Structures are given as structure tokens and as C-alpha cells.
Amino acid sequence: MMSSLRLENISKQFEGSMAVNNLSLEIADGEFLVLVGPSGCGKSTLLRLLAGLEQVTEGRILQAGTDITALEPRERNFSMIFQNYALFPHMTVEQNITFGMRMRNEPKSKHRARVDRVADLLQLGELLNRKPGKLSGGQRQRVAMARAIVRDPKLFLMDEPLSNLDARLRTEVRDGIMTLHQQLKTSTVYVTHDQMEAMTMADRIAVLNKGHLQQIGAPQTLYAHPANLFVAGFIGTPAMNIFKLPCRDGVVMVGNQAVNLPDTAHARQLTEVYLGIRPEHIDDSSAYRDPGNPGERLHLEASLTYCELLGADYLNHAQSPLGALRYLRENRGNAPQANQQVSLSFSLHDIHLFSGQNQQNLHRESQNA
Structure with missing residues (x-):
């Protein structure tokens, strides 16, 4: 697979503390890459660096060979999905989905077809006129995903999107995310602290600790051949x-x-x-x-x-x-x-x-x- 995104010697420092330390990796076109590690390991910071919400201290980010390190978030055409759905409570589902399109001044003539497509994809057709307060947690998460998908992004960035859901909904939405990925084939970087979630979803897993990349590889490789003691203790349930x-x-x-x-x-x-x-x-x-x-x-x-x-x-x-x-x-x-x-x-x-x-x-x- 061709490389869609490449991080070269990325570091991010906050007030003397190194959140991400000299990290390099490649994300293949169409790959589902999961970042895992304990709280404070740098995985969410790395996601924000990719999104352009934080600026790197050192290193550079390349997309299809083009340096995008200094680009603003709106210039990257990446869509980010947070654990907080961040929906507008006074807007309907359809208005939430099209909000970004309106902000980008995209022609209204294109809205209907794209909304119908994503609503069909995520089974939201009957909910388009409802407001978020009338939706379940799983439905709200699907609306947040629809808002990201309708942009037709080059990369999905997902920051613990299942963490606010109960066990049954986690499984339901997780399966929905994987079905969606198989249909769209869009490169995805997914952050979670749940290594079992990572093992079931990832094409490859990147394990981080204290801002350092410990190991990256297929789930079975990390399970069978952990590079070091940290990965051995982190990957696998029971430990x-x-x-x-x-x-x-x-x-x-x-x-x-x-x-x-x-x-x-x-x-x-x-x-x-x-x-x-x-x-x-x-x-x-x-x-x-x-x-x-x-x-x-x-x-x-x-x-x-x-x-x-x-x-x-x-x-x-x-x-x-x-x-x-x-x-x-x-x-x-x-x-x-x-x-x-x-x-x-x-x-x-x-x-x-x-x-x-x-x-x-x-x-x-x-x-x-």
C-alpha cells in the first residue's frame, strides 16, 4: 500500500515537558491505525498535531509527499471525531451534518445528495429532523460521524469515540465504524486506551509510552512478539x-x-x-x-x-x-x-x-x- 501520511521525527513540547518525543511513522493509504498507551502517553497530542490543532515543536508531517506541517486545520481536509460528540443542541440532525458544509460555503445544491448518502450509510434517515436531545448516545455518535464523513476527508482522526458509551453501545458503534471503514476505505487514525478495542479494530497498532513509540505492527505481531517489557505488559487480556x-x-x-x-x-x-x-x-x-x-x-x-x-x-x-x-x-x-x-x-x-x-x-x- 502507498504511504498516505508520513511523520518524520515529530516532537511536541509543553512548558518544558515532552509530550511526543522524536516520533516517526507512516500511515498507509486506506489503513486503520490505532494509537494505544496509558493516560499521558502522547496519543491524543499526536492526533491533535495531525489535525493541525497543535503545532509541532520539531519535525514535519508529509501528505502524499507534500509538507503540510504548517497548514491550518481547514486546509488539511482531515475530519476529527471526538469522544464528546460536540453537536449543536438547537440544530436538527440534518443541520448538524451540514454545518461544516455551510461554513465552507459549499454550494447548497450539493447538500441534499451528500446528506442522503451519509444518512443512508449510517441509518439516520428517520432522524434528520430530530434534535440531539431526542437521540440516544449511539445515535449522537453516528451523527458526529456523519458530519465528518460528509466532508469526504483524506483522513479520519478519531479520539476515543466510544468512551462515553455503555458496553452494548460500544460494541454496536465499534462494529458500525469498522463496516464504514470497509466501505469508504479512508485512512483512519484511531486513539483508544482500551487495548482490546485496538486488537479487534486495527490493521496496525502503535504503542506509545511517555511520548515515545514503543512498537508498531499488526495486532498479532505485538501479541506474539512484543518488542519490550512495556508492550508485553500492555498488550493482551488478561495481562x-x-x-x-x-x-x-x-x-x-x-x-x-x-x-x-x-x-x-x-x-x-x-x-x-x-x-x-x-x-x-x-x-x-x-x-x-x-x-x-x-x-x-x-x-x-x-x-x-x-x-x-x-x-x-x-x-x-x-x-x-x-x-x-x-x-x-x-x-x-x-x-x-x-x-x-x-x-x-x-x-x-x-x-x-x-x-x-x-x-x-x-x-x-x-x-x-
Whole structure:
């Protein structure tokens, strides 16, 4: 896919504090890119820089090879959708949709056809004469989306558009956004703090922390091959179990079992590593027979402390020789009991190892060496 937008070494500073720090990335034509990270990581600031609502401190923004860094928001032909619908309460749905068109002095003769098209797309036809106070939260969000779509923008910028909706409406509007994207094929940058939302919607995910880009890639890539400890702990629900363990001469002991680190000079010098294993990759042999090869698995004896029923699974909390951990067990009607002793195992292929010095993924480092 061709690059639609390119950010080159973008930085944004507020009163001595760096909100976005030397960030570079490309957004492909028609791509749905999701920005995730904890509060204050810089994702909303980055969206505002793209929109032109904030000016970059350093770096530049290129659209189809043209430098648009200094352009005003109205000159960029980007549409932004906020978590606050920002609808005019005294105007009808149709007047809200056409407000931007009127402000841009677009010919009235073009309004009807475009309003009808977007109303049909978002199922707003019967609501055009209503005012926002008479609409549900999901309907209001669809009106905000219609106002953005009718501009026929080059890029959609969405800042947590689902955060004000309840769980059922979140799912409904999320599905609507994805259907809309498949129809319009317009490049979209979507900000959320909900990494599960990101995993289900994104073509690619960009993970930010403290203004720095930690990793960018397809959801499955970030899940299976996190670049560092931060991404490993942020991506995935339930969160990855992470243990800080001593190591020596490129070997870490997991209980009484030796695990070799990737054979690099950096790994051989480490005295500590972080070992990660996802809850869904841990088997409980007291629940069902472990189908894996025992020679390729690590084993732990643990004691259950408490359990959370998630529906199809239990999320079990246990104490092990490595420390507190969580694992998933299928709900087959036999609820686990507190203080129950369990035998746990997981494959060597499913563990993640991170440097105790720089927190980078040791397997990725060895592949890039």
C-alpha cells in the first residue's frame, strides 16, 4: 500500500515537558491505525498535531509527499471525531451534518445528495429532523460521524469515540465504524486506551509510552512478539505474567529447570532477566491432560488463592515458586477451590524473555544481531 501520511521525527513540547518525543511513522493509504498507551502517553497530542490543532515543536508531517506541517486545520481536509460528540443542541440532525458544509460555503445544491448518502450509510434517515436531545448516545455518535464523513476527508482522526458509551453501545458503534471503514476505505487514525478495542479494530497498532513509540505492527505481531517489557505488559487480556529472575552465564532457572537465553554477548552478561508467560498459555493438569511434550515444557506446583469466573473460563490466581501468577482454566462446571494444589505447565515456545538492563525482548535482539 502507498504511504498516505508520513511523520518524520515529530516532537511536541509543553512548558518544558515532552509530550511526543522524536516520533516517526507512516500511515498507509486506506489503513486503520490505532494509537494505544496509558493516560499521558502522547496519543491524543499526536492526533491533535495531525489535525493541525497543535503545532509541532520539531519535525514535519508529509501528505502524499507534500509538507503540510504548517497548514491550518481547514486546509488539511482531515475530519476529527471526538469522544464528546460536540453537536449543536438547537440544530436538527440534518443541520448538524451540514454545518461544516455551510461554513465552507459549499454550494447548497450539493447538500441534499451528500446528506442522503451519509444518512443512508449510517441509518439516520428517520432522524434528520430530530434534535440531539431526542437521540440516544449511539445515535449522537453516528451523527458526529456523519458530519465528518460528509466532508469526504483524506483522513479520519478519531479520539476515543466510544468512551462515553455503555458496553452494548460500544460494541454496536465499534462494529458500525469498522463496516464504514470497509466501505469508504479512508485512512483512519484511531486513539483508544482500551487495548482490546485496538486488537479487534486495527490493521496496525502503535504503542506509545511517555511520548515515545514503543512498537508498531499488526495486532498479532505485538501479541506474539512484543518488542519490550512495556508492550508485553500492555498488550493482551488478561495481562502477561512477568517475573524478574536471576541468571548467570546465559542461563535462567525456572524452579529447578534451566532455560537457556538467546546466545548473544548481551544475554551472557546479564545477571537478571524478566520472564513472561501469558495466562492463556499455562495448562492446569488437574483440569485436563497436558497434550504437550514434557521435554519441551516447564512445570510448576502452585496453590490457588482465588478465582474469577469470566464465563467460558476461570481466571485463576495462584502462588508459585516464581511468585503470584494468573492462568485461564476452562469452565467445565467444576469450580476451582481456594488453597487447592495444582500442577501447572507451559511450553518453552510460549515464554518471553526480556533483558534486565534495557527491558528489550532478547529473542528479537538475537534475530537482529
